[in-house]
Amino acid sequence: MQDEPRPDELIKAVADFLREQVAPQLTGHAAFKLRVGINALDLVTRQLTLTQASDTDELARLKELLGHDGALHDLNRELSERIASGAMDLSTPGLQDHLWRTTLAKLAVDQPNYASYRRELEGAGQHLSANAPSS
Template sequence: MQDEPTPIELTKAVADFLRSEIAPGLSGHQAFKLRVAVNILDLVTRQLALEQGSDGAEAARLAQLLDLNGSLFELNRALADRIADGKVDLTTPGLPEHLWQTTLDKLAIDQPNYASYKRERGRRNE
């Protein structure tokens, strides 16, 4: 384990610096390219902060759903194989909930500002 600052703090600091110190002086294509870079840093920051927890929860749901142990990759492969073989479908207890939660966890990292994501997250928090 490294001392502080953490990777999350570092990526956030770089994104904040670019957004507040560099972006105001740019326009046109250079400003666009900077916005792309800042968005990438923001995504990496969210991924560092959220992925371990969401991956762990996904693996736990899959292990229970499939009655298997394995890595997240292996469990997802087993789920895909069972779906392809017709052994699992949307009538399988727990599968729709698992797929929906996995989708929400991925959106929390990739697109947390999507209106539909925010609306669904609000419903689940009520």
């Protein structure tokens, strides 16, 4: 185990410094490029803090859907093949819920401020809302 601060805390500190101290001093293309860099740091922070739990949940759902154990990547490939072949569709028990939860987990990392995602969390009260970042 590593001592504090954790990698996600270090990355967040750098992003916050750039956002609060450096960004106000820049304009034009340099400011744009800095915002792109800050967004990348924010994305990495979310990946470090959210993906382990969402991958664990996704793996459990896939095991249940497919009826056997395996690696996340392999089970996702198998699920895709079953959907493509017509062996599974939205009438398959649990499939629609799995796809929806997986989509919400991916949006929590990739686009947490996406308006439709935020509305879904607020309206449906999904458990992911507790893990969704505010920035």
